Amino acid sequence: MLENFIPYSTQSINQDDEMAVIESLHSSHLTQGKYLIEFENTIAKFLQTQHAVCFNSATSALYVAFRIIKELVLEKETSLKKYGHLDALQKILYLKDRDNFHFAHNHKTISILTTPISFVATTNMMLENDITPIFGDICMDGNLKLEGLESLLRDDTVAICSVDYAGNSVDMEAFREFATKHNLLWISDSxxxxxxxxxGKKAGTLADIGIFSFHAVKSITTCEGGALVSENAFFAHIASLICSHGIVKKTLYNHDCITLGFNFRLNEIGARLGLSQLQRIESFLTKREEIARFYDKYFKDNPYFFTPKNHSSVISTRHLYPLLLDSSLTCKKEAIANELVQNHVGVQVHYKPIYNFSLYQPFNYPILRNAEDFYHAELSIPCHQNMTIGIAKKVADTILSVFEKYAKK
Incomplete structure (x- = not known):
């Protein structure tokens, strides 16, 4: 048994991070200060995108992304006038207006094509904006499958939302082509x-809007936090407003509230921690890749499970290292997982298809074969920057030992 419990993912905090947080605590502002602005600018530069708006979570950023779509579709002229861009429609939405159905005044419903294999926040934020998720099936790498999606398009489908499962980017060029062909906006939940x-393009940056998470188990952390990025100044403008109460500041005490907004802001402490973490992101990703490649070789040709292979065009963040169990073992997965946890190997399942949750039952979604098979087979094992190859070998040996035991039962 491993001496210490090894989680499937975790944060890496060093002395530089600690000093950065202390520095922010002694700054003149704990919120709405210089570090947030610097963090947003640094993210935009790192991703080579025009605009980045930070949030207290990726969930908040997703809410805002879908809110933007909802307002542009259902309240086109009033929303453009409200935000001060009434004369900029063609600059904002460069997509062709197919039969004007996307932005018709009598448009009453909206649907978005998406994947069922994601954390539930992806589609919960659609529901919160009165948007209906339409689930397509997945490839066995966990990402949304473009093949067959065309048949799921409805008259009220205005966007597609992909998820970069496990840190592996979808084929951004193919998704961009699909969205353009069908006059859809594309949200990349990255x-x-x-x-x-x-x-060579950063994940999420070819979409109309990209969403990122800075939760503790992600590539870098701000404790909780997220970002919305876009090449579109208008989308970033709306996002910034909704993030902070919908308020436009004019002079010292003269300001206006022009839309319903929230306090979705990331604080200065989180922003300063994020700036510190960004300086080490390449080392984090290199270490995750090292652990993943060790597993690839160590588990090669084992009879119990296989691991999805990354496409040569993708550089993954290795947020997850998923095992896909052989069909003979899927019925024993819960027992295997429990025993691994007892042996200090932190495992998790990513994810139960969203349409199986009670909240989604009234929609009567069809069962999707690949999504079901993936869920029943998937088990995420430890892979993060705090591990060494020595620890990874102990994890791998424990995994193979437990699987061998259950294969004989």
Whole structure:
């Protein structure tokens, strides 16, 4: 048994991070100060995108992304006038207006194509904006499958929302082409993939809006936190407003509230921690990749499970290292997982198909074969920057030992 419990993922905090947090505590502002602005600018530069708006979570950022879509579709002229961009529609939405259905005044419903294999926040934030998720099936790497999605399009489908499962970017070029062909906006939920890339482009940056998470188990952390990024100044403008009460500041005490907003702001402490963590992101990703490649070799040709292979065009953040169990062992997965945890190997399942949750039962979604098979087979094992190859070998040996035991039962 491992001496200490090894979680499937965790944060890495060093003395520089500690000093950065202390520095922020002695700053003149604990919120709405210079570090947040610097962090947003640094994220935009790192991702090579025009605009970044930080939030207290990726969930808040997702809410805002879907709110932007909802307002542009259902309240086109009033929303553009409200935000001061009435004359900029063509600059804002460069997509062709197919039969004007996307932005018709009598448009009453909205649906978005998405994946069922994600954390439930992805689609919960659609529901919160009165948007109906339409689930497509997945590839066995966990990402949304473009093949067959065309048949799921409805008259009220206005966007597609992909998820970069485990830190592996979707084929951004193919998704961009699909969205453009069908006059859809594209939201990339890249919560797992901050720092990853596809064909040299940072994950999430070819979408109309990209979403990232800075939760403790992600590539870098701000404790809790997230970001919305876009090339579109108008989207960033709306995001900034909704993030902070919908208020426009004019002079010292003269300001206006022009839309319903919230306090979704990231504080200065989190922003300063994020700036410190960003200086080490390449070392974090390198270590995760080292552990993942060790597993790839160590588990090669084992009879109990296989691991999804990354496409050569993808640089993954390795947020997760998923095992997909052989069909003979899927019925024993819960017992295997429990025994691994008892042996200090932190495992988790990512994810139960969202349409199986009670909240989604009234929609009567169809069962999706790949999503079901993936869920029943998937088990995420430890892979993070705090591990050494020595620890990874002990984890791997424990995993193989437990699997061998249950294969004989």
């Amino acid at each position: 919560s797992h993939a901050f720092g990853g890339s596809f064909n």
